[in-house]
Amino acid sequence: MKNPAIIGKNLTLGYQKGNLRKEVLESLDFELYTGELTCLLGPNGVGKSTLVKAILGQLTPWNGSIKIDQKEISKFTISDLAKTLSVVLTEPIFPGNMTVGQLVALGRIVHTSWTGRLDEEDKAAVKNALSLTKIGYLENERLSEISDGQRQKAMIARALAQDGAIMILDEPTAHLDLVNRYEIMHLLREIAQKEKKAILVVTHDLEIAMETADQFWILNCGIPLISGIPEELVISGKINHLLPGEKFHFDADKGRIKKKTEEDNWKIIGDPIFSYWVKKALEKSRVKVQDSMITVNKSPFSLEFEGKSFSTLSDFISFLGKN
Numbered sequence: 001m002k003n004p005a006i007i008g009k010n011l012t013l014g015y016q017k018g019n020l021r022k023e024v025l026e027s028l029d030f031e032l033y034t035g036e037l038t039c040l041l042g043p044n045g046v047g048k049s050t051l052v053k054a055i056l057g058q059l060t061p062w063n064g065s066i067k068i069d070q071k072e073i074s075k076f077t078i079s080d081l082a083k084t085l086s087v088v089l090t091e092p093i094f095p096g097n098m099t100v101g102q103l104v105a106l107g108r109i110v111h112t113s114w115t116g117r118l119d120e121e122d123k124a125a126v127k128n129a130l131s132l133t134k135i136g137y138l139e140n141e142r143l144s145e146i147s148d149g150q151r152q153k154a155m156i157a158r159a160l161a162q163d164g165a166i167m168i169l170d171e172p173t174a175h176l177d178l179v180n181r182y183e184i185m186h187l188l189r190e191i192a193q194k195e196k197k198a199i200l201v202v203t204h205d206l207e208i209a210m211e212t213a214d215q216f217w218i219l220n221c222g223i224p225l226i227s228g229i230p231e232e233l234v235i236s237g238k239i240n241h242l243l244p245g246e247k248f249h250f251d252a253d254k255g256r257i258k259k260k261t262e263e264d265n266w267k268i269i270g271d272p273i274f275s276y277w278v279k280k281a282l283e284k285s286r287v288k289v290q291d292s293m294i295t296v297n298k299s300p301f302s303l304e305f306e307g308k309s310f311s312t313l314s315d316f317i318s319f320l321g322k323n
Ligand SMILES: Nc1ncnc2c1ncn2[C@@H]1O[C@H](COP(=O)(O)OP(=O)(O)OP(=O)(O)O)[C@@H](O)[C@H]1O
Pocket: 015, 022, 024, 042, 043, 044, 045, 046, 047, 048, 049, 050, 051
């Protein structure tokens, strides 16, 4: 039986300026589970950050409830909420001359007395957070002198040191390269499982989320929040709610977003993986071949077409382009 750390029911959220009311999300239901990494996905402007603000207690729902341990979020004191819930935002907001160790220690503020002095338990929590995020070696480095990926890990370590049951991260990998994006998401999944945290990550990285998330929450205009195991959402086709419109769809075969193409007339034989990449390049090049067979030889790589042989894809595509 899964244990929900947060339960949202019939939630309606929006913003009000004077008499102007702007509703952003309506009648949302969700459960965020302990020990799992949940990814919140949806197009720009749909209301992901708005939902995060409500979960963080920064935006009062117009309707419905958000509860942690059966207690309404609005009933928590700021200090109790900080002991339960930690947050990592996209933009680093800490001074560059602060060291990684000092940043992570800030996570303990909610547990220390007014003097801010760390006791043995606090120091152990800082060490543990540095070790879980594998950045112990950076403890004395300044934030301005480490890479973006390392800084993001330090931000995660600070949230971990805070030691709440729930972690919320709003686009934590937004400015990172592909390898760092994978690394951080795998790290978060590991932390969710090992440390029994409920982790919610807002992300636009569908493919990386597909690899790492235990649950998806999908938001899109005009539909209720869709939640479920990512693979289940692929099987049911619900994943396509992320990609409204006719142009793109989620290719269940390849596990990625694909442009819908007209029925192609490529006839390609040979190694299936090489054939896949040849087909992909031909689709992109928009050249047309009528009914002729393309044979893909693997080693050495060559393409045979209408009695001619090509040793590179680019030679083949430029030949087709000239015909
Ligand atoms: N403080 C605010 N006051 C009024 N409207 C706001 C406010 N913040 C956000 N909005 C509006 O709420 C809607 C949802 O915005 P939100 O930032 O939650 O979307 P998002 O899904 O997080 O987008 P993105 O993927 O671009 O970060 C948008 O129409 C936005 O203009």
